Every structure is written in C-alpha cells, then in structure tokens.
Amino acid sequence: MKKFTSVQDVPDLPDWLALARKVKAQPFDFQKYGKNKTLGLVFLNPSLRTRLSTQKAAQNLGMQVMVMNMQQDGWAIEMEDGTVMDGGTQEHIREAAGVLSQYCDIIGLRTFPGLKNREEDYAEKVLTKFIQNATVPVLSLESATRHPLQSFADLLTIEEFKGKPRPKVVLTWAPHPRALPQAVPNSFVEWMKNAEVDLSITHPEGWELAPEFGEGVPVHHNQDAALEGADFVYVKNWSAYQDYGRTGQELRSWMITPEKMQLTNQAKLMHCLPVRRNVVVADAVLDSPQSIVLQQASNRTYTAQTVLLKMLGYAG
Numbered sequence: 036m037k038k039f040t041s042v043q044d045v046p047d048l049p050d051w052l053a054l055a056r057k058v059k060a061q062p063f064d065f066q067k068y069g070k071n072k073t074l075g076l077v078f079l080n081p082s083l084r085t086r087l088s089t090q091k092a093a094q095n096l097g098m099q100v101m102v103m104n105m106q107q108d109g110w111a112i113e114m115e116d117g118t119v120m121d122g123g124t125q126e127h128i129r130e131a132a133g134v135l136s137q138y139c140d141i142i143g144l145r146t147f148p149g150l151k152n153r154e155e156d157y158a159e160k161v162l163t164k165f166i167q168n169a170t171v172p173v174l175s176l177e178s179a180t181r182h183p184l185q186s187f188a189d190l191l192t193i194e195e196f197k198g199k200p201r202p203k204v205v206l207t208w209a210p211h212p213r214a215l216p217q218a219v220p221n222s223f224v225e226w227m228k229n230a231e232v233d234l235s236i237t238h239p240e241g242w243e244l245a246p247e248f249g250e251g252v253p254v255h256h257n258q259d260a261a262l263e264g265a266d267f268v269y270v271k272n273w274s275a276y277q278d279y280g281r282t283g284q285e286l287r288s289w290m291i292t293p294e295k296m297q298l299t300n301q302a303k304l305m306h307c308l309p310v311r312r313n314v315v316v317a318d319a320v321l322d323s324p325q326s327i328v329l330q331q332a333s334n335r336t337y338t339a340q341t342v343l344l345k346m347l348g349y350a351g
C-alpha cells in the first residue's frame with residue numbers, strides 16, 4: 036500500500052472495520068509487523084489527537100516513532116520546482132521527502148490548506164509533491180481537503196454506538212470565529228457514502244461543500260428540520276467553498292444546544308475536536324451523556340493502528 040489519503044485507498048472497508056475491532060480488542064497482538072520499523076510523523080500544522088493517537092498506534096505495533104514539527108524545528112520548505120531559492124525557503128520538498136524516506140518505513144504528513152487559493156488547495160499540491168518525492172508509503176495526517184484518519188475513527192464510533200442497522204446521521208455546520216478547512220466534513224461525507232447510514236447535511240445557504248464531496252447527499256438549510264429523528268449529530272464548522280474561506284461567524288443560532296438535541300432521536304453528539312465550547316456546541320450538550328467525543332477521540336488510536344498495520348503488509 037503506497038499511500039493512505041482517502042477512503043479510495045481502502046480496498047475493502049468492511050474488512051478494515053472488522054480489523055479495527057480486532058485491533059481494539061487486542062492492541063498488542065500485532066507487534067511482529069511493526070518490530071524494527073520506523074514511522075516518521077511530519078507536521079506542518081498543529082495537532083494534539085492526530086499526533087498522539089498515531090504515535091500510540093505505532094507504539095502498540097512495536098514501531099519506533101520520530102516526530103518532526105517542521106514549523107518550529109525544520110527548515111522552511113520550498114514547494115515550487117525550478118525556483119531560484121534565494122528567498123525565505125531553505126530546503127526543497129524534493130530533498131525533504133527524499134531524506135525522510137532514508138530514515139522511515141512509513142511517513143505521515145499533516146498539511147492544512149491556505150484557504151486563500153481554492154484551486155491550489157483542492158489540487159492537494161503539498162501532499163501530492165510529498166508523495167511524488169517520497170520513496171516509502173505516505174499516510175495523510177490531514178491534508179488540504181481530507182482527514183481520512185479522523186473519518187475512519189468516526190465510522191468505527193458510529194458502528195459501535197448505532198442502535199439500528201441504518202442510523203440517521205446528520206452533519207451540521209456550526210459557527211466559528213476563524214476560517215477552518217473543509218477537510219473534516221469533506222472526508223466525513225466521503226466515508227459515510229461508503230457506509231450503511233442515512234446521511235444528510237444541514238448548513239446555511241452559501242456553505243455548500245465542494246460538488247465532488249456534496250454530490251448526492253440531501254442538504255437542508257433549516258437546521259431544526261434536519262435534526263428531527265437524527266441518531267447521530269456530527270457538528271463541525273467549515274469555511275465556505277463558494278466564497279472561499281468565509282467564516283459565517285455571525286450565524287450564532289447554528290450552535291448545537293440542548294433544545295436542538297431534543298429534536299433528535301436521543302442522538303449521540305460527535306465532533307472531531309478541538310471544539311470551541313458555547314460557540315460550536317453548548318457546554319450542556321458536550322457535558323451530557325449524549326456526547327461521545329471522547330470515545331471518538333479514543334478510536335483514533337485503533338483506526339490509525341489498523342491503517343499502519345495494512346501499510347506494513349498485514350493481509351489477515
């Protein structure tokens with residue numbers, strides 16, 4: 036397996052889900068696959084969950100882990116080919132990816148979008164160049180347009196908590212003071228399209244997802260109506276795709292409150308975290324038994340472990 040960047044890299048999702056459950060039940064049973072192997076984690080942006088859960092996943096497999104925070108500790112990376120590098124950048128991505136490949140058996144990369152140039156972000160320039168110049172398999176730790184490790188954990192969590200074969204899952208937009216990427220909702224929708232769920236999306240007009248992600252999924256602009264009967268509410272802010280990067284922070288009425296949760300079928304509340312309390316979700320919801328955000332975060336370890344195991348060649 037040369038890369039893990041989206042659900043399209045997963046040949047058999049039910050098989051991967053079954054393995055994730057097995058890994059979760061016996062996390063240390065697979066160490067022969069990771070022994071004497073090294074995982075490199077390269078962060079161009081901040082992280083808590085992805086960094087630590089992937090590190091723990093690798094350690095559970097007996098792998099050694101090296102973490103590089105490029106912004107603080109690395110040289111400034113040049114992405115363009117043919118550039119005369121007499122400005123601020125000091126190391127070309129060609130050498131950076133090539134050198135990391137000398138030290139690691141698998142490399143994870145986190146790279147956020149700039150949210151200024153939509154075409155550039157949606158071309159996944161940094162991730163693509165990194166993969167092109169690495170000689171070992173590359174794992175996305177969240178890229179400009181997708182967060183597959185998060186989505187895999189989200190799917191496992193829904194599978195664990197669902198009370199019916201095909202639960203109603205509602206992805207709802209919520210306000211946020213800063214422009215956030217569309218990676219989590221894009222990816223969530225992409226994975227849910229491959230799962231046994233009844234998915235719908237609710238957001239204010241103007242916050243449609245990119246057509247390649249939103250296509251075929253019912254969209255409601257009335258949040259209350261959309262939440263009725265939901266078994267899972269996945270709340271997340273994203274900045275606009277059309278008016279690229281627009282926040283909509285003034286739309287405070289879209290915050291998830293106990294009153295809105297009462298419209299649902301006693302839904303479980305999900306969020307990828309970090310979450311801004313009382314902006315995205317009210318305290319009373321996050322602190323209620325309906326919230327499964329910590330269980331969701333816990334599953335990040337086991338789904339990351341499943342992905343690493345497959346990348347290490349596990350065929351069982």
Ligand code: CP
Binds near residue numbers: 082084185307308309
């Ligand atoms: N959900 C998630 O990816 O969290 P971090 O940004 O902290 O890694």
